[in-house]
Amino acid sequence: MKTIYLDNNATTQVAPEVVEAMLPYFTELYGNASSMHTFGGQVHGRIEVARAQVAELIGAEPDEIIFTGCGSESDNTALMSAVECNPAKRHVITTRVEHSAILNFCKHLAVKGYRVTYLPVDTLGRLNMDALLESIDDQTVVVSIMYANNETGVIFPIEEIGKMLRDRGVLFHVDAVQAAGKIPINLKELPVDMISLSGHKFHAPKGIGVLYVRKGTRFCPYLIGGHQERGRRAGTENVASIIGLGKACELAKKELARGTAPLAALRDRLEAALLKSCPDAVVNGDRENRLPNTTSISFEYVEGEAILLRLNEYGICASSGSACTSGSLQPSHVLRAMGIPYTAVHGSVRFSLSSYNRQSEIDRVIEVLPPIIRELRSYSPFGRDKFEQYLCRLDAARAD
Amino acid sequence: MWEYTDKVKEYFLKPKNVGEVENPDAVGEVGSIICGDALKLSIKVEKATNRIVDAKFQTFGCASAIASSSALTELVKGKTLDEASKITNQDIAAYLGGLPDEKMHCSVMGMEALEDAISKYRGVKKVVRPEENIICKCFDVSEEKIRKTAIENNLKTVEGITHYTKAGGGCGMCIPEIEQILKEVWSITEIKERPVEKKKLTNIQRMALIQDVLEREIRPKLKADGGDLDLVDIDGSRVIVGLRGMCVDCPSCDMTIKGIEARLKDVTGQDITVVTE
Numbered sequence: 001m002k003t004i005y006l007d008n009n010a011t012t013q014v015a016p017e018v019v020e021a022m023l024p025y026f027t028e029l030y031g032n033a034s035s036m037h038t039f040g041g042q043v044h045g046r047i048e049v050a051r052a053q054v055a056e057l058i059g060a061e062p063d064e065i066i067f068t069g070c071g072s073e074s075d076n077t078a079l080m081s082a083v084e085c086n087p088a089k090r091h092v093i094t095t096r097v098e099h100s101a102i103l104n105f106c107k108h109l110a111v112k113g114y115r116v117t118y119l120p121v122d123t124l125g126r127l128n129m130d131a132l133l134e135s136i137d138d139q140t141v142v143v144s145i146m147y148a149n150n151e152t153g154v155i156f157p158i159e160e161i162g163k164m165l166r167d168r169g170v171l172f173h174v175d176a177v178q179a180a181g182k183i184p185i186n187l188k189e190l191p192v193d194m195i196s197l198s199g200h201k202f203h204a205p206k207g208i209g210v211l212y213v214r215k216g217t218r219f220c221p222y223l224i225g226g227h228q229e230r231g232r233r234a235g236t237e238n239v240a241s242i243i244g245l246g247k248a249c250e251l252a253k254k255e256l257a258r259g260t261a262p263l264a265a266l267r268d269r270l271e272a273a274l275l276k277s278c279p280d281a282v283v284n285g286d287r288e289n290r291l292p293n294t295t296s297i298s299f300e301y302v303e304g305e306a307i308l309l310r311l312n313e314y315g316i317c318a319s320s321g322s323a324c325t326s327g328s329l330q331p332s333h334v335l336r337a338m339g340i341p342y343t344a345v346h347g348s349v350r351f352s353l354s355s356y357n358r359q360s361e362i363d364r365v366i367e368v369l370p371p372i373i374r375e376l377r378s379y380s381p382f383g384r385d386k387f388e389q390y391l392c393r394l395d396a397a398r399a400d
Numbered sequence: 401m402w403e404y405t406d407k408v409k410e411y412f413l414k415p416k417n418v419g420e421v422e423n424p425d426a427v428g429e430v431g432s433i434i435c436g437d438a439l440k441l442s443i444k445v446e447k448a449t450n451r452i453v454d455a456k457f458q459t460f461g462c463a464s465a466i467a468s469s470s471a472l473t474e475l476v477k478g479k480t481l482d483e484a485s486k487i488t489n490q491d492i493a494a495y496l497g498g499l500p501d502e503k504m505h506c507s508v509m510g511m512e513a514l515e516d517a518i519s520k521y522r523g524v525k526k527v528v529r530p531e532e533n534i535i536c537k538c539f540d541v542s543e544e545k546i547r548k549t550a551i552e553n554n555l556k557t558v559e560g561i562t563h564y565t566k567a568g569g570g571c572g573m574c575i576p577e578i579e580q581i582l583k584e585v586w587s588i589t590e591i592k593e594r595p596v597e598k599k600k601l602t603n604i605q606r607m608a609l610i611q612d613v614l615e616r617e618i619r620p621k622l623k624a625d626g627g628d629l630d631l632v633d634i635d636g637s638r639v640i641v642g643l644r645g646m647c648v649d650c651p652s653c654d655m656t657i658k659g660i661e662a663r664l665k666d667v668t669g670q671d672i673t674v675v676t677e
Contacts, residue, residue, distance in 0.1 A: 301433070301460065303437070305402075306461070306463050324461075329570060330538070346433070379418050379460075382433050382460050
């Protein structure tokens with residue numbers, strides 16, 4: 001059975017060109033970039049080429065790029081650096097819909113005595129800008145907000161927020177793990193101090209991340225040791241992955257130049273067909289401001305894990321924000337923060353595409369999913385009518 | 401990804417007995433759409449023999465919830481109500497070749513739906529206790545359910561309780577309370593670990609020990625729930641008790657007796673049977 005991979009916000013296929021670029025660094029070019037001999041030293045030059053490729057993708061200078069081990073490390077480093085460089089300030093602002101690398105780090109800061117504000121979002125997953133403005137005070141050291149949400153694809157107004165924060169002298173970190181490679185990012189125009197990226201979300205391998213730190217931003221390293229990354233991140237460079245990431249950035253740049261319309265059209269084809277053929281299905285999130293590759297659809301009265309496992313039988317890979325898939329017995333924190341009604345929150349399915357997807361694959365999903373939803377609904381004691389009856393009975397029982 | 405057995409996959413992909421029995425004699429319902437899973441079990445009972453002749457289910461939930469519900473219907477069909485009422489969540493899980501720990505609550509949901517259907521059929525009005533102590537507010541789990549599930553499934557950790565009842569799996573505020581309940585339920589293990597009681601007991605020692613455990617541990621817990629018991633007699637390995645207060649007519653009195661029996665077996669190291677007078 002052929003795999004139909006529509007879970008690209010989880011991870012992506014490593015591009016064949018990336019694999020090819022990496023291979024020599026596992027075999028003949030195994031030197032250490034810090035060595036004095038040419039054999040090792042030549043690797044250093046190649047790392048710098050990759051650094052320039054990464055910088056080129058996001059409109060940065062090469063020396064603003066720090067290679068890290070993953071997106072989570074970049075996120076942790078950014079927040080840790082912000083608070084360590086500004087010990088007098090004890091307030092951090094983030095949102096309720098961030099990745100756990102930010103949310104759990106903020107919890108950790110709270111334990112250490114920091115005040116943390118978690119900004120709410122509305123039912124479309126949009127940020128409440130007034131709440132952001134109101135929460136900033138003279139103790140605020142850093143604001144960390146994601147560029148785009150992993151579950152809904154909703155894009156936050158990073159430029160607007162950045163301008164607001166720059167006026168107030170507050171550091172701004174952006175977790176751009178889901179945005180990089182999917183939409184253009186130009187740090188020459190974007191008033192942001194730090195940005196996190198993760199290679200495996202755009203066709204580089206797992207285990208390589210980037211932290212961009214704008215020139216002039218005070219920085220404290222998280223991983224302390226050797227002089228690698230100009231003393232900002234110790235540890236012998238993950239050379240092959242750095243080379244691979246550079247190549248992936250080059251490919252992404254070309255892909256973005258071609259435009260994201262074809263990808264968005266494919267996503268829209270899937271979304272429109274499913275909404276048409278499945279009653280009581282709704283799109284989660286702001287459809288006007290979304291990544292071109294993502295759609296989160298809630299199928300009411302059915303449960304997400306059941307949908308995923310039925311799709312799995314057809315080799316179709318997607319993900320869900322339901323309780324049974326979140327590993328916490330509660331539906332995803334993102335959908336809960338948005339206040340998605342409980343008839344819908346357990347039945348969410350996220351499809352995230354990449355430029356490797358073909359229309360035939362999308363059409364296969366359009367063909368097999370509606371009968372799955374119909375069948376699972378036929379098992380369910382709930383449904384629009386059944387649910388209303390159920391509520392009546394519940395009321396009657398309470399009145400008893 | 402969950403490690404489901406082939407049997408779970410089979411009962412999820414092609415569930416047996418989906419739907420509602422025509423003119424059901426009883427319908428058991430548990431769970432809610434808010435919590436993420438719900439099960440409605442309808443049964444048909446042959447009056448003359450008290451035998452369940454048909455059973456169907458409707459389930460909102462994940463793969464293991466659907467498979468557990470379907471397994472439940474297969475398990476109860478053809479059984480008398482008395483036989484069916486002995487089915488536990490462990491039986492449901494075993495029928496499916498086991499469930500991942502995190503999914504055991506699906507089997508508990510099956511058992512509860514069956515209990516609900518049987519007590520409705522028998523016309524036993526659910527004991528409404530306004531003072532019922534809800535421990536986990538996220539998933540509406542009572543202290544009684546936590547105690548019962550802990551004893552029946554030999555659960556000693558909060559994680560275990562969460563896997564079987566969901567309690568503590570939401571905001572986590574109730575975790576200290578669950579820890580306390582577990583401490584109370586398993587206080588017996590401390591006694592068991594005292595090496596002196598591992599020795600063979602004389603008749604008098606055994607009787608004294610049984611009396612002591614009932615007085616110091618069992619009765620205070622029953623009293624906390626408005627119940628009580630008297631030790632009527634000890635006849636060899638048979639311990640005869642009389643239930644008092646809320647314990648009389650309590651739908652879970654069988655469970656209580658089983659729990660006491662297990663404890664007494666534990667402390668005496670002998671095969672004790674507890675019966676009511």
